[in-house]
Amino acid sequence: MSLRPETRTSRDLAARVRADVVRMHRRGSNVGSAMSAADVLAVLYAGALRLPGTTDPSRDRLVLSKGHAAAALYAALARTGVIDPALLDDFLADGSPLTGHPPHGTVPGIDVATGSLGQGLAIAAGMAWAARTDGRGARAFVVLGDGECQEGSVWEAAALASRLRLDNLVAIVDANGLQGYDRVADVDGGLALAPRFEAFGWAARETDGHDHDALRAVLEQVPFAPGRPSAIIARTVKGRGVRDMEDRLGWHYFNVSEADLPRFIAEIDGWVTPPARPSDPSSGGPRRRQRRGPRARAGRGPTGPLCGGGEP
Numbered sequence: 001m002s003l004r005p006e007t008r009t010s011r012d013l014a015a016r017v018r019a020d021v022v023r024m025h026r027r028g029s030n031v032g033s034a035m036s037a038a039d040v041l042a043v044l045y046a047g048a049l050r051l052p053g054t055t056d057p058s059r060d061r062l063v064l065s066k067g068h069a070a071a072a073l074y075a076a077l078a079r080t081g082v083i084d085p086a087l088l089d090d091f092l093a094d095g096s097p098l099t100g101h102p103p104h105g106t107v108p109g110i111d112v113a114t115g116s117l118g119q120g121l122a123i124a125a126g127m128a129w130a131a132r133t134d135g136r137g138a139r140a141f142v143v144l145g146d147g148e149c150q151e152g153s154v155w156e157a158a159a160l161a162s163r164l165r166l167d168n169l170v171a172i173v174d175a176n177g178l179q180g181y182d183r184v185a186d187v188d189g190g191l192a193l194a195p196r197f198e199a200f201g202w203a204a205r206e207t208d209g210h211d212h213d214a215l216r217a218v219l220e221q222v223p224f225a226p227g228r229p230s231a232i233i234a235r236t237v238k239g240r241g242v243r244d245m246e247d248r249l250g251w252h253y254f255n256v257s258e259a260d261l262p263r264f265i266a267e268i269d270g271w272v273t274p275p276a277r278p279s280d281p282s283s284g285g286p287r288r289r290q291r292r293g294p295r296a297r298a299g300r301g302p303t304g305p306l307c308g309g310g311e312p
């Protein structure tokens with residue numbers, strides 16, 4: 001794997017990924033989910049993962065359990081030289097290998113098909129177990145959604161991973177506080193994720209999921225405790241990178257209109273360090289706004305039609 005010249009740093013890579021993601025979502029939904037995970041994936045693919053995109057048996061594995069953010073994964077693979085960037089233009093087109101959820105066997109660098117939420121942690125646990133058995137030193141990373149963590153299968157897998165003492169397993173939760181139809185806290189009652197993982201025998205840390213230095217620092221510390229799987233709760237903002245999308249429930253579903261595209265791309269291209277929004281109560285970093293009203297708001301929609309592809 002080599003970073004392409006335009007992506008010398010993880011920040012460059014994240015900006016490329018976001019621009020690709022926005023372009024790709026002229027078709028299909030889930031743009032906010034992909035933008036949310038862009039920094040986590042950029043830090044992983046810009047150096048934290050060992051030998052990603054290769055077929056080396058000792059490579060670290062990456063499972064995108066929140067498979068609906070596939071566009072961000074495809075963009076990361078394209079901008080790190082694993083797949084042809086031209087493929088991104090055909091995202092979701094008939095016959096394209098870049099389907100709405102990561103496929104198995106047709107796209108280099110993707111080890112497992114995902115998209116049915118709640119399955120990725122168990123798969124990654126199996127990979128970690130296999131890696132330990134074959135003694136090659138590979139680690140398994142899995143990126144989950146915070147809404148996804150309501151799936152009981154996540155906690156079955158968490159218990160098993162702890163029982164097997166899989167300290168080569170790392171779960172990263174993209175904790176953006178939104179799921180498909182509401183705020184996560186309004187659905188799960190606001191149970192904190194880090195203590196939940198700890199209760200299942202994991203070692204857990206929280207970090208800002210858009211701060212590359214913080215992400216790198218925490219990733220360098222895995223495993224956090226010998227004999228325990230590691231959980232990283234990455235606090236993120238859904239739609240991060242385009243203010244109209246940030247923390248807006250509707251952008252789980254909207255696609256990007258041709259009319260909005262240039263403005264969105266310009267905003268992403270202008271980014272060096274994500275600025276705090278004036279309305280943020282703290283200027284210390286990205287944080288979602290407080291919930292307003294009885295339900296999470298859908299937010300300002302696109303100027304074009306609602307999503308025409310993908311799925312909820």
Ligand SMILES: Cc1ncc(C[n+]2csc(CCOP(=O)(O)OP(=O)(O)O)c2C)c(N)n1
Pocket residue numbers: 032033036066068115116117118144145146147148149174176178179180184238252311312
């Ligand atoms: C088993 C299953 N149920 C429902 C869905 C439909 N679905 C796709 S994304 C989504 C919301 C996921 O929210 P979260 O895990 O918080 O991810 P985010 O989009 O916020 O990153 C749902 C319910 C699915 N893909 N799989």
Ligand SMILES: [Mg+2]
Pocket residue numbers: 145146147174175176177178179184
């Ligand atoms: Mg979420």
